[in-house]
Amino acid sequence: MLKVGIFGATGYTGYELVQILTRHRNTEIVFATSRAEAGSYLSEIYPQAPDVPLIDPDDVDNGGLWSKVDVVFLCLPHAAAAATAVKALHHNVRVIDLSADFRLRDADVYAKWYGHNHPAPELMAESVYGLTEFVREELPGAKLVAVPGCYPTSILLALQPILAANMRLSSPIIADSKSGVSGAGRTPKQNLHFVEVSDNFSPYSIGRKHRHLPEIEQVMGWWHSAPPSLIFSPHLLPVPRGILSTIYVPLVYAVEETAVRTLYETTYANEPFVKFLPAGKHATLGHAVNSNRCAISLQLEGQTLILTSAIDNLIKGAAGQAVQCMNVVFGCDEREGLVG
Ligand SMILES: NC(=O)c1ccc[n+]([C@@H]2O[C@H](COP(=O)([O-])OP(=O)(O)OC[C@H]3O[C@@H](n4cnc5c(N)ncnc54)[C@H](OP(=O)(O)O)[C@@H]3O)[C@@H](O)[C@H]2O)c1
Secondary structure, three states: OEEEEEEOOOOHHHHHHHHHHHHOOOEEEEEEEOOOOOOOEHHHHOOOOOOOEEEOOHHHHHOOHHHHOOEEEEOOOOOHHHHHHHHHHHOOOEEEEOOOOOOOOOHHHHHHHHOOOOOOHHHHHHOEEOOHHHOOOOOOOOOEEEOOOHHHHHHHHHHHHHHHOOOOEOOOEEEEEEEOHHHHOOOOOHHHOHHHHOOOOEEOOOOOOOOHHHHHHHHHHHHOOOOOOEEEEEEEOOOOOOEEEEEEEEEOOOOOHHHHHHHHHHHHOOOOOEEEOOOOOOOOHHHOOOOOOEEEEEEEEOOEEEEEEEEOOOHHHHHHHHHHHHHHHOOOOOOOOOOO
16 A cells, blocks of 8 residues: 555545545555644545644644655645655655646746745656656656646547657647636635636736746657747637637648548557547537546647637646546556546
């Protein structure tokens, strides 16, 4: 049994993680933290949660709990996650970080987009970017895994086959993404109130302003020799969960749709959590919500390739992908605990 600690268990991703780990046959939750709810049970906050006791994060140090776990999941805001990762690694505990702290490779880029210097820049190069489908060789035994962001997961899984094939593409690729409200976390904010969100549909941070932009472009640069630039426009969708991205890719020369379809079918043929849909079908939130699945569809219009990708932001975009990574890090069945 893997002994697991969860930091930030009362947040939306933390709660989702508890649900997944509760049905995982090879894990035992040793501790779960919350500063505000320490002393309560998770079931007092989420009625459907198991009776997991919540402790203050300081009690992990004070109670000598680092020696009782093999791995910790950080479901924390950025900066708090990095500080906790430093402690965990100091105690030889492996880290699966759901925050953005270890996704970027460049500390200056991090400082520009997150508004403060990175708390542990020396660790940035050590993390494995945990898009499991493409890092299965790097994950086993990894000490620090950066779980990809939710929007980046939906966009990068859709783009990978054409980028890795180094197809000649024009700029910009346009990713038009829509997320359910849980993507913003559990802390109340005015623009997330029911009255603001219900019967409404709003863009935010459109163009090249969202923090996930440098993360997506960084990975595009790993896969393509001359990656196009990206216009990334997120929207707040009045549903609790799910991300749907529609991505417009301008091609330099005409190709047959069947050739592109073959590329996707080949790439994802044996993937347990990526479903490439047949011609004429489009990915919808219904294909992905409440599962660790990413559904992808495509259509060619002249020299524009239109990709559609759907995930559950809290599962494939966060807690599910985190468990998928953990499974590979520790040599468990990659599908354990997860719904595909
Ligand atoms: N929501 C998503 O769809 C999604 C998807 C992918 C990645 N992420 C990332 O995953 C992380 C967690 O997201 P979330 O949506 O679950 O957030 P959330 O709902 O706001 O929950 C945050 C959790 O962290 C705890 N916390 C907050 N500040 C802390 C601090 N300074 N030190 C220790 N604990 C602290 C909170 O409890 P207390 O305040 O009681 O301690 C809570 O349990 C974030 O970095 C987010 O960007 C989120």
